[in-house]
Amino acid sequence: MSQDYWNYIFIGLSFILYISIAVRSRAGSTKEYYTAGGGVSPLANGMATAADWMSAATFISMAGAIAISGYDASRFLMGWTGGFVLLTVLMVPFLRKFGKATVPDFIGDRYYSKLARAVAVLCAIFICMTYIMGQMRGVGVVFSQLFGIGIPAGVATGAGIVFVYAGLGGMKGITYTQVAQYCVMAFAYTIPAIFIAIAMTNNFIPQLGLIGDYTAGTADSIPFLTKINNINSELGFREYTSGNITTMNMFCITMALMCGTAGLPHVIVRFFTVKNVRAVRTSACWTLLFIAVIYLTAPTIGAFSRVNLIEKLNNISYAETPGWFKDFEETGQMAWVDKNNDGKIQYYGPGKSESGTSSPFIGSKPTYPAYDAPKVQRIGINGERLLASKADMTNPNELWFGNDIMVMANPHMAGLPKWVIALLMAGCIAAALSTAAGLLLVLSTSISHDLMKKIIKPDLSDKEEVNYARIASFVALGVAAYFGINPPSAFIAKTVAFAFGLAASSFFPTLLMGIFSKKINKEGAIAGMLAGISFTLGYIVFFQFLGGKPEQWLLGISPEGIGCVGMLLNFAIAFLVSAFTPSPPQEVVDMVESIRLPDDPNAEEGSPPPAIH
Amino acid sequence: MSEQPSKLHCRRYWQKNITLVMILLCCWFVVSLGAGILFRDWLDANLPKVGNAPLGFWMAQQGSIICFVIILYVYKHMMDKLEGEEGFTSKK
DSSP states (O other): OOHHHHHHHHHHHHHHHHHHHHHHTOOOSHHHHHHGGGOBOHHHHHHHHHHHHSOHHHHHHHHHHHHHHGGGGHHHHHHHHHHHHHIIIIIHHHHHHHTOSSHHHHHHHHTTOHHHHHHHHHHHHHHHHHHHHHHHHHHHHHHHHHHOOOHHHHHHHHHHHHIIIIITTHHHHHHHHHHHHHHHHHHHHHHHHHHHHHHHHSOSSHHHHHTSEEOSSSSOOEEHHHHHHHHHHHHTOOOTTSOSSOHHHHHHHHHHHHHHHHTOHHHHGGGGGBSSHHHHHHHHHHHHHHHHHHHHHHHHHHHHHHHHHHHHHTTOBGGGSOHHHHHHHHTTSEEEOOTTOSSBOOOOOGGGSTTOOOOSBSSSSOOOOOTTSOHHHHBOTTSOBOOSSOBOTTSOOOEEEOTTHHHHSHHHHTTOOHHHHHHHHHHHHHHHHHHHHHHHHHHHHIIIIIIIIIIIOTTOOHHHHHHHHHHHHHHHHHHHHHHHHSOOHHHHHHHHHHHHHHHHHTHHHHHHHHHHOSSOOHHHHHHHHHHHHHHHHHHHHHHHHSOOOGGGOGGGOOGGGTHHHHHHHHHHHHHHHHHTSOOOOHHHHHHHHHHHSOOOTTSTTSSOOOOOO | OOOOOOHHHHHHHHHHHHHHHHHHHHHHHIIIIIIIIITHHHHHHHSOOBTTBOHHHHIIIIIHHHHHHHHHHHHHHHHHHHHHHTTOSOOO
16 A cells, blocks of 8 residues: 555544544534633643644654754753743633633733733734744645645645634634644654664663664664764764853743743633633643653654664765655755765765855755756756755755654654554644644634724624634634745744744733732833833844844844843833832732632632633 | 631732742752753763763753653642642532
């Protein structure tokens, strides 16, 4: 049976599963639409949150980023899991006790101001929108590869499926679908890792293999990390276990990622679906455990597949390369430029050239001649696919591969059966769909609930509100699909990477002060939010788009980590302004008092599920 | 039915909550930003390895994540206990 058939079977089955779950648990009321009625079990919610959190980019590219940058990529590993600790002990139990459906709701009520609510809605829409575009693009790319259709058709198919179960099913439909999606993702990620760990280190637990011995070579076994460090030094890369980023910068980036995670609205609302504050804590434990399964596996996949890839390709003549190399060459995910015309692939790092570069061609991605170009322009003398990009002759490196190759090619490299590869494909799609659905829900509720009901048209009925939410999700999806097909290249791609810094400098401090301080008033909160986000955004724009040089970095902090400074600024300004303006009114102080306490022991059902006012 | 917790209970509950959160956040800081980044070189050089991995590197890529899970479990356990002690859980 060919690979295509396996792919169709696995993806087809997973879709039937998702859609039938969504139809069975579709939402009937606003309460079910926004928070699944507030009765999801902590375990199920933990799985759903983990699926929501693992985006297509994390699932496909994170291991590749680790493979390339080694220790430096730890900032993602620590940042995106450590943020959950902040989220759980500082945020969600209190926001759940507050009992409203959205994050702007809390900011609007705590800071008794429509302006604060409007700022929060704008931040939420901006963060979710930048995220969801990337997801739609991811779905489109996977679909177009699978079915041989163009990316626009792939994006449209993905958007249609997301709309069916997110737009119609609401939070209830999404939650139970995400449970299924998490299971698919976890298997798809760990099974190839186990196989490759056995092949490289003779240990079936990848995490133990990483700190164990390398046994695949013919010589005596040596520690695996020594092996990968040796390979890196020989080829002119930095040692795998040592970093390139300064300690100060690494600290700030990790901090910004952690605090940004704790301020992401689409993760916070997930915890509004469980029964009470006690269940929130249990659910957060489960979530982090499920996320940890994937995040502990990612560094092992990165390290193993790096060694495997280099051993299989470096100094091998093109004719002897394995079949998967040619397949990925065909899809443009790998490329080879024979600079010295010896017919062999050479892979080198920046340490092997005087210019300090290591790109095989000029530009960041390979470009190819048109399909109808003469054969001599398309196929080289060894049978390789030729590039239209000009070779970069300042360095000897001849091999290029994208970040996603470490996960996508892993089963091929390890020679795994076809059904594992099909499972991986289904996992990629699950990752993209689950995140897109979660984001879409936050987007549509931000528009229907916070914007329409609370700011523009307060007399909206329950049913009308759900209809607005559905219309909003349809429109938002349309916009996201449009940008998925026509990515506004440089700008959005760069902004997504900084979304965490923006969340860290705006939402995180404002929510934190709202819970833990009774002194911060609306003037302080608004001034702090504006100061934090404009400083962070200004710094990013200056260095990314207006040609600022790394030598001009403030204290050596890169734009990726500046959210950390923006956050401190937000805190400082908010306290300063609050000290010179009137204190918050008594009812707000009482409200803060009440969210700090756990559920009322005398109520039978714990605290009431979030009510829509 | 338990009695409604008094003002005193409420204040004491909040104080204990803050103390617990502070302690856990210190652990959180030490295992991730501390061991994984700030003191990483010192840990790599002076402390025993985990398997074949230098301790600082291992903490950054694996250890910190394991510690986070433990921290959250301790938080959940301690908070449930605290609520029981201060009379916030009904004895059915």
